[in-house]
Amino acid sequence: DVKVTQSSRYLVKRTGEKVFLECVQDMDHENMFWYRQDPGLGLRLIYFSYDVKMKEKGDIPEGYSVSREKKERFSLILESASTNQTSMYLCASSSPDAGEGTEAFFGQGTRLTVV
Amino acid sequence: AQSVTQLDSQVPVFEEAPVELRCNYSSSVSVYLFWYVQYPNQGLQLLLKYLSGSTLVESINGFEAEFNKSQTSFHLRKPSVHISDTAEYFCAVSDQWGNDYKLSFGAGTTVTVRA
Numbered sequence: 507d508v509k510v511t512q513s514s515r516y517l518v519k520r521t522g523e524k525v526f527l528e529c530v531q532d533m534d535h536e537n538m539f540w541y542r543q544d545p546g547l548g549l550r551l552i553y554f555s556y557d558v559k560m561k562e563k564g565d566i567p568e569g570y571s572v573s574r575e576k577k578e579r580f581s582l583i584l585e586s587a588s589t590n591q592t593s594m595y596l597c598a599s600s601s602p603d604a605g606e607g608t609e610a611f612f613g614q615g616t617r618l619t620v621v
Numbered sequence: 622a623q624s625v626t627q628l629d630s631q632v633p634v635f636e637e638a639p640v641e642l643r644c645n646y647s648s649s650v651s652v653y654l655f656w657y658v659q660y661p662n663q664g665l666q667l668l669l670k671y672l673s674g675s676t677l678v679e680s681i682n683g684f685e686a687e688f689n690k691s692q693t694s695f696h697l698r699k700p701s702v703h704i705s706d707t708a709e710y711f712c713a714v715s716d717q718w719g720n721d722y723k724l725s726f727g728a729g730t731t732v733t734v735r736a
Contacts, residue, residue, distance in 0.1 A: 537722075539724075609667055615664050
């Protein structure tokens, strides 16, 4: 089974802290994604990466950055956490092969609270 | 970029009653469509997908969805729900980015099944 693992289920950080959210997948997928999930807004794409050291902005990249040094690992970085970044963060991976239907596989999520 | 509209944010339903969750997407030449389910305190799981071929697709737990190109819709139905179907359901559409794809999600529909 495909497994996408996020390093923390719950995280509490203080305003202004630098926060790292880690995600690892074991299916050798080229594509990886970070979403945030908020009630009534669904999932919004923050950043995605289609290859090592490559990154692209999604719909809401402000206040975030990412790092992809290895194929299996995709990190989301909050440079200076703010209370409006309190949310559920979901990592996903997929293969670029359209024959697989571009299905995305998701991690369990990290619920981040910024106080 | 694609946009996805889920017309109902909350759907309460009694056990063994039918349910329909509505999803419309912005038009595109070709499209892949997905329904994901999120059970409480879990990540997203793929429920079913439409890639091509038959416009009616089914999941292993009794859900079905019908792709309607003329109405740009992909509504999800189940003829008889169980308590265990209580979850949040997300409609998603693939969005081609270069040679790769990324998913755009609707805001989600919360289904609450009551005895």
